[in-house]
Amino acid sequence: MGALAAALPATEIDLDLARTLLYHMVMMRELEDRIETKLYRQGKVLGGCYTGRGQEAISVGSAILSQPGDWLTPSHRDMGALLIRGIAPKEILAQYMGRAGGLTRGRDGNMHMGCAKRHCVPIISSIGASVPVAGGLALAMKYRGESNVVFNYFGDGATSRGDWHEGLNMAAVMDLPIVYLCNNNQYAYSTPLDRQMNIDDVVERAPGYGLPAEIVSGNDVLAVFKATRRALEHVRGGNGPYLIECKTFRMSGHSAHDRAEYVPGMLREEWSRKDPVLMLQKYMVDREWATEQDFKQIRKGVLDEIDNAVEWALAQPFPDPSTLEDDVYETAPSGGRLRSAP
Amino acid sequence: MTETTYVQAIRAGIWEEMERDPNVFVMGEDIAEYGGAFKVTAGMLERFGEKRVVDTPLSESAIVGAGTGAAINGLRPVLEMQFADFMACGFDQITNFAAKCRYRWGQQIPMVIRAPAGGNIHGGPFHSQNVEMPYVHTPGLKVVQPATAYDAKGLLKASIRDNDPVIFLEHKYLYRSVKERLPAGDYTVPLGKAKVRREGNDLSIVAYGWMVHTALDAAAQLAAEGIDMEVLDLRTLAPLDREAVLATVRKTNKVIFLHEDTLTGGLGGELAGIVGEHAFEYLDGPMVRIAAPDTPVPFSETLEKAFLPTVDEVIEQARNLHRY
Numbered sequence: 171m172g173a174l175a176a177a178l179p180a181t182e183i184d185l186d187l188a189r190t191l192l193y194h195m196v197m198m199r200e201l202e203d204r205i206e207t208k209l210y211r212q213g214k215v216l217g218g219c220y221t222g223r224g225q226e227a228i229s230v231g232s233a234i235l236s237q238p239g240d241w242l243t244p245s246h247r248d249m250g251a252l253l254i255r256g257i258a259p260k261e262i263l264a265q266y267m268g269r270a271g272g273l274t275r276g277r278d279g280n281m282h283m284g285c286a287k288r289h290c291v292p293i294i295s296s297i298g299a300s301v302p303v304a305g306g307l308a309l310a311m312k313y314r315g316e317s318n319v320v321f322n323y324f325g326d327g328a329t330s331r332g333d334w335h336e337g338l339n340m341a342a343v344m345d346l347p348i349v350y351l352c353n354n355n356q357y358a359y360s361t362p363l364d365r366q367m368n369i370d371d372v373v374e375r376a377p378g379y380g381l382p383a384e385i386v387s388g389n390d391v392l393a394v395f396k397a398t399r400r401a402l403e404h405v406r407g408g409n410g411p412y413l414i415e416c417k418t419f420r421m422s423g424h425s426a427h428d429r430a431e432y433v434p435g436m437l438r439e440e441w442s443r444k445d446p447v448l449m450l451q452k453y454m455v456d457r458e459w460a461t462e463q464d465f466k467q468i469r470k471g472v473l474d475e476i477d478n479a480v481e482w483a484l485a486q487p488f489p490d491p492s493t494l495e496d497d498v499y500e501t502a503p504s505g506g507r508l509r510s511a512p
Numbered sequence: 513m514t515e516t517t518y519v520q521a522i523r524a525g526i527w528e529e530m531e532r533d534p535n536v537f538v539m540g541e542d543i544a545e546y547g548g549a550f551k552v553t554a555g556m557l558e559r560f561g562e563k564r565v566v567d568t569p570l571s572e573s574a575i576v577g578a579g580t581g582a583a584i585n586g587l588r589p590v591l592e593m594q595f596a597d598f599m600a601c602g603f604d605q606i607t608n609f610a611a612k613c614r615y616r617w618g619q620q621i622p623m624v625i626r627a628p629a630g631g632n633i634h635g636g637p638f639h640s641q642n643v644e645m646p647y648v649h650t651p652g653l654k655v656v657q658p659a660t661a662y663d664a665k666g667l668l669k670a671s672i673r674d675n676d677p678v679i680f681l682e683h684k685y686l687y688r689s690v691k692e693r694l695p696a697g698d699y700t701v702p703l704g705k706a707k708v709r710r711e712g713n714d715l716s717i718v719a720y721g722w723m724v725h726t727a728l729d730a731a732a733q734l735a736a737e738g739i740d741m742e743v744l745d746l747r748t749l750a751p752l753d754r755e756a757v758l759a760t761v762r763k764t765n766k767v768i769f770l771h772e773d774t775l776t777g778g779l780g781g782e783l784a785g786i787v788g789e790h791a792f793e794y795l796d797g798p799m800v801r802i803a804a805p806d807t808p809v810p811f812s813e814t815l816e817k818a819f820l821p822t823v824d825e826v827i828e829q830a831r832n833l834h835r836y
């Protein structure tokens with residue numbers, strides 16, 4: 171599991187699908203946990219460190235429906251999408267560690283990774299900027315008459331950016347094939363939703379651009395899956411973009427340095443009872459699709475995989491400083507090294 | 513054979529590239545049926561259809577972002593900014609994303625952003641600026657500004673075929689004020705290569721865009737006084753053709769840097785840095801910068817005239833430097 175081919179095509183909710191979803195959610199949970207609570211604290215991961223703890227259902231439940239020709243623009247809470255697209259835990263770890271074997275070869279850190287081969291655009295750190303870019307990816311699909319779509323992920327805070335509004339408006343005007351997936355985790359860094367927007371739900375913005383939108387429980391992976399399936403039917407049918415607002419909660423600080431003391435304890439407690447992994451497991455147990463023993467086994471398999479991946483990543487070399495000035499342009503400007511010397 | 517204006521040359525360059533490569537398309541505000549604010553894309557809708565001549569909402573950031581996304585997904589967008597001044601609205605997309613894609617994840621962005629720039633057209637503070645420097649300062653971008661119709665077409669075609677993002681600055685005053693006979697067949701002008709427009713031995717002037725013509729006019733008048741000024745047209749501002757700049761300085765030993773852009777942080781300072789580091793021992797006089805003063809571009813004719821560098825100013829500075 172973990173490879174794109176193994177995950178596709180998923181359309182019906184059955185035991186196989188449930189196991190696949192669970193595997194990716196557990197992998198995302200454990201991999202991020204390893205990165206944040208071990209490697210980061212040990213100083214093996216430097217810089218920022220963002221996780222999607224508690225939000226795994228969103229990227230996993232949606233990206234599982236992506237076809238190979240689709241493009242995805244995951245946000246910093248959407249590691250599950252990368253995993254589903256076949257990006258291996260070891261590549262992710264090497265990226266976090268700034269190694270030459272990481273997806274950006276040490277040029278960028280943490281979740282700022284992607285892969286052209288697997289159709290994942292790396293995070294554009296300017297929040298909201300991925301929305302117009304998703305439009306361009308989709309425009310090229312329409313240009314060639316393909317039935318592919320773009321999965322564009324962002325948080326509630328992103329919807330305050332001008333780019334978000336420009337991007338949505340343009341995509342709606344041009345009927346571009348995009349599924350917008352908003353993870354509304356109720357905070358943007360320390361800013362709560364009611365200081366971010368003067369409306370209750372992100373979907374209220376959609377009618378202003380003339381696109382359909384729906385709210386879904388972002389902690390219920392099957393609900394996300396079904397909503398995405400509905401959205402895809404609309405979008406692949408050539409009817410233009412579709413917005414899904416996934417209600418969820420960020421079960422961590424904004425990043426590893428942030429203790430999130432601004433979050434009321436009650437709120438966190440309330441959402442801890444809606445853990446997306448436990449919710450899926452309960453669904454599976456209720457249907458007698460799996461037992462606690464199965465879950466333990468899945469988790470153990472994941473942890474073993476992570477152990478091996480960490481070992482591999484730690485053995486990767488750091489990038490050679492002599493490569494610093496490579497790949498700024500297709501061909502290096504004449505005069506060799508860009509820095510001048512007397 | 514008729515002469516082609518700078519603006520016609522640009523139009524022809526896009527047209528030919530669209531005929532040549534089905535992945536090339538144009539996108540911008542009011543460019544389809546209307547043909548663009550300067551009519552660069554006039555007639556393209558009829559020839560190439562809606563799919564390849566894309567009108568957008570008034571959204572510069574979305575235009576650039578969508579261009580970048582389309583480039584990632586295999587197309588070769590040629591974007592039009594209605595005025596270079598408004599490229600600032602897409603600045604984040606250009607500098608924080610498009611410019612960095614190759615470096616971050618090895619993704620090429622074969623995209624051209626065409627932007628009508630420059631003054632002397634009574635455009636005022638929002639329609640006359642020379643906006644090159646923030647982009648010149650952004651690694652990963654190429655910045656081009658042609659001075660002639662021949663170069664406008666050849667550099668644009670080269671930019672469209674280039675696999676890096678190119679900011680293509682078109683001088684609005686040159687659009688209809690310069691023209692020449694162009695070769696019938698396909699040709700390109702390489703990016704990153706300056707051109708000596710006039711050979712000279714006494715001193716050099718380095719310029720680009722409209723200012724190349726100011727420099728040439730000044731050189732013609734100086735010749736009558738027996739001062740022989742070499743004129744170097746940079747053509748590409750990033751990456752700079754350092755060798756050509758150093759070569760002309762080593763040849764004449766005196767240099768003026770001329771640009772229509774404002775002085776502080778203008779390209780002249782960077783050029784002086786290069787010459788100071790690499791050709792200091794060749795200099796027989798101080799390096800001279802001629803540029804617009806550090807003000808917004810004013811509207812009123814008297815003010816704009818005072819703002820823009822003039823032929824007389826170049827002549828005076830050249831005489832002083834020659835005497836030095």
Ligand SMILES: Cc1ncc(C[n+]2csc(CCOP(=O)(O)OP(=O)(O)O)c2C)c(N)n1
Pocket residue numbers: 245247295296297324325326327328329353355357358359420
């Ligand atoms: C344009 C911009 N401003 C500020 C930041 C710093 N920043 C990074 S993430 C973030 C909060 C994002 O909130 P949201 O979009 O809701 O996503 P979440 O982190 O909650 O998933 C901020 C302010 C940024 N990356 N980009």
